[in-house]
Amino acid sequence: MENQLRDYILMMADNVMILGQRLGEWCGHGPVLEQDIAITNIALDLIGEARNYYQYLGETEGKKEDEYPMKRDVRAFKNILLTEVPNGHWGDTIMRQCMFDCYHYYLLEGMTTSKNERLAAIAKKSIKEATYHLAFSGEWVIRLGDGTEESHQKMQQSLDDLMPYFNEMFIPESYEIWCHEQNIAPSSEVVRSSANEKFNAILTQATLQMPEKYYSKKGGKSGLHTENLGFILADMQYLQRSYPGVDW
Amino acid sequence: MENVNSFEERFQQKIDNEEKIEARDWMPEAYRKTLIRQISQHAHSEIVGMLPEGNFITRAPSLKRKLALLAKVQDEAGHGLYLYSATETLGISRDELIDQLHSGKAKYSSIFNYPTLTWSDIGAIGWLVDGAAIMNQVALCRTSYGPYARAMVRICKEESFHQRQGYDILLTMCNGTAEQKEMVQDSVNRWWWPSLMMFGPSDSDSPHSAQSLKWKVKRLSNDELRQRFVDMTVPQAEILGITLPDPLLKYNESRGHYDFGEIDWEEFRQVVSGNGPCNKERLQARVKAHEEGNWVREAASAYAEKMKSKSLASVA
Ligand SMILES: [Fe+2]
Ligand SMILES: [Fe+2]
Numbered sequence: 001m002e003n004q005l006r007d008y009i010l011m012m013a014d015n016v017m018i019l020g021q022r023l024g025e026w027c028g029h030g031p032v033l034e035q036d037i038a039i040t041n042i043a044l045d046l047i048g049e050a051r052n053y054y055q056y057l058g059e060t061e062g063k064k065e066d067e068y069p070m071k072r073d074v075r076a077f078k079n080i081l082l083t084e085v086p087n088g089h090w091g092d093t094i095m096r097q098c099m100f101d102c103y104h105y106y107l108l109e110g111m112t113t114s115k116n117e118r119l120a121a122i123a124k125k126s127i128k129e130a131t132y133h134l135a136f137s138g139e140w141v142i143r144l145g146d147g148t149e150e151s152h153q154k155m156q157q158s159l160d161d162l163m164p165y166f167n168e169m170f171i172p173e174s175y176e177i178w179c180h181e182q183n184i185a186p187s188s189e190v191v192r193s194s195a196n197e198k199f200n201a202i203l204t205q206a207t208l209q210m211p212e213k214y215y216s217k218k219g220g221k222s223g224l225h226t227e228n229l230g231f232i233l234a235d236m237q238y239l240q241r242s243y244p245g246v247d248w
Numbered sequence: 249m250e251n252v253n254s255f256e257e258r259f260q261q262k263i264d265n266e267e268k269i270e271a272r273d274w275m276p277e278a279y280r281k282t283l284i285r286q287i288s289q290h291a292h293s294e295i296v297g298m299l300p301e302g303n304f305i306t307r308a309p310s311l312k313r314k315l316a317l318l319a320k321v322q323d324e325a326g327h328g329l330y331l332y333s334a335t336e337t338l339g340i341s342r343d344e345l346i347d348q349l350h351s352g353k354a355k356y357s358s359i360f361n362y363p364t365l366t367w368s369d370i371g372a373i374g375w376l377v378d379g380a381a382i383m384n385q386v387a388l389c390r391t392s393y394g395p396y397a398r399a400m401v402r403i404c405k406e407e408s409f410h411q412r413q414g415y416d417i418l419l420t421m422c423n424g425t426a427e428q429k430e431m432v433q434d435s436v437n438r439w440w441w442p443s444l445m446m447f448g449p450s451d452s453d454s455p456h457s458a459q460s461l462k463w464k465v466k467r468l469s470n471d472e473l474r475q476r477f478v479d480m481t482v483p484q485a486e487i488l489g490i491t492l493p494d495p496l497l498k499y500n501e502s503r504g505h506y507d508f509g510e511i512d513w514e515e516f517r518q519v520v521s522g523n524g525p526c527n528k529e530r531l532q533a534r535v536k537a538h539e540e541g542n543w544v545r546e547a548a549s550a551y552a553e554k555m556k557s558k559s560l561a562s563v564a
Contacts (some may be wrong), residue, residue, distance in 0.1 A: 021306060022495035024314070027321050028302035029533065031541025032548075033295070040322040044315060050310050066310045090544045131384055146554070147547025154543065232306075239367055246424050248309035248367070248418075 001060050002177045005116070007078060007175035008185060010068070012119075012220055013053035014079035018229070019100060020046035021236055022087055031090050042097070045129040054155060062245050064124045070240035081164035081220040084228040088158070091144050091151065095158035096165075098137035098202060101109025103169040106128045110186020119184065133152050133237075138202045158231040159203070170195070170220040176221075202206065263464050268394035273293035279463055282456065283393050284338050285511045286465060287353075292333035292349045293357035294324045296530050298299045300364045303530070305532060309367055316413055317370060323406045334395040350535050351409050358516070361524030368421055368428075369549065372435035374414015376443040382407045384447070392464035394526070422488045429489070437493045444508075447474040453513075478506045498564060 023043035030036025054065040082100060102248045108130050111123035144151045170192035172180070179185035203210060219225065239248065255274050262269060268273055285557060298321045308314035332342045348354035359377055364370065388400045415462065418436075420427040448470040451457060460466040468476075479499075485492050496509035518524065 013284050027318060028298035028325075029307055029537045031537065031544040033325055033332075034543075037322055037329075039281075040318055040325070044318050047311060047315055047318070051315075054311070069311060070309075085442070090539060092506045125292040127445055143551040144544065144547050147551040148543070150543050151547030151550075238307055243427065245426070246428060247420055248313055 002178075003059075004175040004178035005182075005184060006057065007173070009053050009057055009181045011078035011080075011173070011176070013050045013057070013068065014077045014199070015083050015100075016046040017050035017054075017179070018077070018079040018232060019083040020044075020050060021232055022083065022085075023097075025087055025188060035090070039093070042133050042136070042189065045126075045133065049126045049129070052125070056118050056122070066240065070237050074225055074233060075223040075230060076235075077225065078221050078223060079225075080165070080168050080231075081217055081226055082164070082168065084220070084226055084232060085162065085165060086228060088161075089154065090157045091154045092161070094137055094144065095155065095162050096139040097133070098141045099166055099169075099199065101130060101134040101137050102199045103191065103200075105134045106191045106194040106198075107186065110191060115183040115187065118160065133169070134198075138198075141202050141208070142206040145203070145208045151169075156208055157209050160214070163211055163214040164217045166199075167216040168220060171216075171218055171221075173221040174177065228229075251286065259541070261460075263392045267389075268397060269392050272396045277438060278459075279465070280338050282460060282463070282465055283396065284340055286460075287331055287393075287396050288336075288340075288345045289355050289357075291328050291335060291345065292354055293360065294328035294331060295349075296330075296360045296534060297377075298324050298354045299530055299533055300360055300362070300526070301370055303364050304367065304370050308370075313417070320374070320410050320413065322515050323410065327399075327403045327406070330399040331396075334393075336397045337395045344345070346393050350531070350538065351533070352522070355520070356387050356538045357446060358519040358524060359446050360530060361519050362438070362442050363526050365436060365438075366478045368418060369439070369457040371417030371421065371432065372416045372439040372552040374412075375418055376414075376436070377406050377446070378414060378441050380443045382411060383473050383480075387467040387473065389468050392465070402504070415488075418488055418490075422490065432488065433490050436490055440493050441511060441515075442519075444474055444477070444511055445519075447471070447477070448517070449513070450511075467545055469493045475505055478508055482506050506536040 007046045008011075020043045023039055023046065026036065028036065028045070030039055035102065044070040050069070051065055053158055054068045057063070057068060058065045082096060085092075085096055103125065108127040110122045111119055112127060114120040114123065146152070170188050170228045176188060180187050200210070256276060259269070259275060259279075270280075295367075300319050301317065305314065305317055308317050332345060335345060336342060346352065349356065359380075364373070382404065383402050385404050389397055389398045389404060391400065419430050421432050448454060451469045451471045454470055457466065457469055461469065475520075481498065482492065482499075494509045496507060499505075500507045500509050519527070522528075539553075
C-alpha cells in the first residue's frame with residue numbers, strides 16, 4: 001500500500017475514532033434520556049466506521065485492528081483538531097457534531113465512487129449513518145439556535161468558539177491531494193463547497209451569525225494536535241499500555 | 249361500601265385468574281402506589297446503573313469491547329425509558345419521578361453504589377449484576393400489571409445478552425495471563441455479596457412482600473430468587489475457575505440447592521440508607537446531568553411551541 005493511501009485511511013479512521021471516543025463520554029450524562037441514547041448511537045456508528053478502516057489497514061499490514069487506536073502516540077494520529085475538542089455543554093457538542101457531519105457526509109458521498117473498492121464500500125455503508133447524523137445535529141442546532149434567548153446565546157458562543165476548527169477539514173494535506181489525483185478521494189474543494197452550503201443553510205435557519213473574524217487552526221491531519229489528544233489517548237490506551245500483549 | 253368491596257373482589261379475582269390488570273382498570277390505591285414505587289425504583293436503577301459501567305467506556309481495552317459496552321449502557325437507558333413509560337400509565341409524570349430520585353425520596357438498586365475499579369468489574373457486573381437482575385425480571389414477566397409485564401419481556405431479552413457478554417469478558421481474561429485471572433478473582437470477590445443483596449432483605453424481614461405476592465406484583469419471594477441465582481451462578485464460576493468468596497457455599501444434597509453464608513445486613517442497610525461507597529457521587533452525577541440539561545429542554549419545548557404556532561398560522 002502506498003504511504004499516501006495509508007495516511008489517508010488513517011485520517012479517515014482517526015477522525016471517527018476520536019470523535020466517537022469523545023461522544024462516548026456523554027453516555028449516562030445526556031440532558032434527556034432520548035438524547036443520551038441518540039448521541040450514543042452516533043458514537044457507535046463512528047467507532048464502527050473506524051473499525052472498518054483499521055481492519056482494512058490491519059489486513060494489508062498483518063496487524064490487529066486495535067494496534068492502530070491503541071498503540072500509536074499523539075504524533076501518529078491524523079484526526080482533525082475539531083474531533084478532539086472537549087465536549088463542553090450539550091450545545092457545544094451539537095455544534096461540533098454538526099460541523100463534522102457536514103464535512104463527513106460530503107466526504108463520504110465523494111468516496112462512494114472511489115477507485116479503491118474497499119473505501120467505496122465503507123463509504124456506501126457509512127453514508128447511510130452519516131445522513132442520519134447530519135439530520136440529527138442539524139435539527140438540534142436549529143432547535144437550540146432558534147429556541148430561547150439563552151439557548152440562542154449559548155449556540156452563538158459555541159459557533160464562535162468552534163469556527164477556528166472548521167476550515168482545517170477542507171485544507172488538504174499532500175496525501176489527500178495524491179489520493180484525489182488517483183481518484184481514491186474526492187476533491188477537498190468540492191467537499192468544502194457542499195459542506196459550506198449545507199452548514200450555512202442550517203445556521204440561517206438557526207438564526208445564528210457566522211463570526212466576522214476568526215483564526216483558522218490546523219495541524220491535526222499531519223499529527224500536530226492540541227494538548228487534548230494526549231489525555232484522550234491516555235484514557236483510551238491505558239489497559240493496552242498497562243498489560244501489553246494480552247487478549248481482552 | 250358494597251360497591252368498593254365488589255370492585256376489590258373483582259380485582260383480586262382477575263389476578264387470581266392470571267388476567268392482566270391494565271391502566272384503565274379499577275385498582276386499589278395501595279396497588280397503584282406499590283407499583284409506582286416498584287416500577288420507578290426499577291427505572292431509576294436502570295438509569296443510575298449506567299454510571300458505574302459508563303465510567304469504563306472511554307477506557308475499554310479493545311474496539312470490540314468498547315462498542316459492546318456502549319451498546320449495553322445504551323440498552324439500560326432504553327430500559328429506563330420503557331419503565332418510566334410503564335410508570336406513567338399509573339398517573340404520574342416522568343418529571344415527578346425524576347424529582348423523587350433527585351430529592352432522595354425514591355430509591356434505586358444499591359448495587360450501583362459500589363465503584364468500578366478495574367476492567368474485569370465490567371465483566372463481573374454483566375455476569376453477576378445483570379444475572380441477578382434477570383432472575384428478578386424473568387419472574388416479573390408474569391407480574392399482574394400489564395404494562396409492567398410487557399416492558400419486562402422486552403427488557404429480559406437484552407439482559408440475558410448483557411449477562412453473556414459480561415461472562416465472555418471474564419472467560420477471555422481467565423484464559424489469559426495470571427495477572428488477568430487475578431483481576432477477575434478480585435472483581436468477583438467485591439461484587440459477589442452486593443449481588444446477593446440485590447434481592448433485598450430476607451423474607452422474614454421484608455415488610456411489603458406478602459401483599460405484593462398476593463397481588464402478584466411480585467411472583468417469587470426475595471429468598472427464593474436469591475437461591476435460584478446462587479444455584480445458577482456456582483457452576484458458571486467453576487467453568488471460569490474462580491472461587492466465590494463464601495466459605496459456607498456448598499451443595500446440599502437433601503435440599504437440592506446450594507447453601508450459602510449470611511449476608512452482611514448491616515452493610516446492606518448502610519448502603520440503602522445512603523452510606524455506600526458511591527451514593528453521593530451517583531446521585532450528584534444524575535442531578536448534574538439534569539440541571540445542565542435544563543436550558544436544553546427549555547429550548548426544545550420553546551422551539552416546538554414556535555413550530556406549532558407557525559403551522560397553525562399557515563393552516564389559518
Ligand atoms: Fe437493564
Ligand atoms: Fe443490563
